[in-house]
Amino acid sequence: MRTNAAIREAAVRLFYAHGYKATSIRAIANEVGIQVSSIYNHINSKDELLAEIMLSVMDELLDSANAVLDGVVGGAPERLKAIIDFHIRYHAEHAREVFIGNSELRSLSGGDLEKVLARRVEYEQLLIQLVDDLAKNTGADVLDAKMQAYSILAQGAHVASWYKPQGSKSLDDTVEIYITMTLRQLGIDGRALR
Template structure:
């Protein structure tokens, strides 16, 4: 796809996501999206099949991006199974805070999809949850975490990140770094990691030291 077409496709998704967040999917027309991008409605169909396809692109894309960020964090992580899990959880939390609008759409507009499209998003979510569950299980097998139910632990981590996305705004009392640090401590404490706070503080200090 030529660069200009890629830029247009990205602009369409970005403006659609903004409108879906502000007005809701059902209250936003393709004419609204086209006007926001500066296109005629007919030109949208060079990039999408329908309004539902546009929503599916947005919702599927956010999960793809999240999984990519998490895998990148894992690839860059060092240390034992808990250190690797902690690095992924930090990326998971930060991503949700920084991409709050599209996260919100993903959580509220699933009901707007047809059964086939709905299943596509469910499958992508399950892929991500399976990825997280594998890391939790690794920590348990290494004897570094006291697991209750890996699936429930993962649901808890997803809920924590969704919670951050619902209220986080830059410039508040705590920085995003501090919020990620605190929520990561909560996650590792939940897993029964004996030195949870020390691990998180050490990684937090190391990350800031590397950035200096």
């Protein structure tokens, strides 16, 4: 199991640094410190490895988002705030995986691409529903729930591209700013929800 985890971690590092196409199985094996022939005791192919990384990230994202929502006390505003908090933190803390997920979709083959896209749609639908619920329960000014969900999705990808733990903004401050910006877009004073 340690070797499997090491292979996955090496693949994430190398796919992030060099891209999927430019990363060879030999490079992954070298990074882990095993023979190329030995890597096939743990994976069937580089394609399968990429698919496993992308699917496991989407599964973790969906499972964790649903767990966060299950733990929310309060109504639609609290649920939306909680999911934005989770979404921004997840993307900041998993920047390499987020980058791979967004840049290497083109490298997935048919069935794997369909699975990843289905999970992405499921996550998107979860956000759309939260925005719709907010509009229904608070009168928030939602021009288009799907576009608002896309805005939240884009915030996560954006954070993954620039956030650094040693940077000038703490993750807590970053999360609060994104929550406030989203609520303001919807005409809701975030301070009133505290």
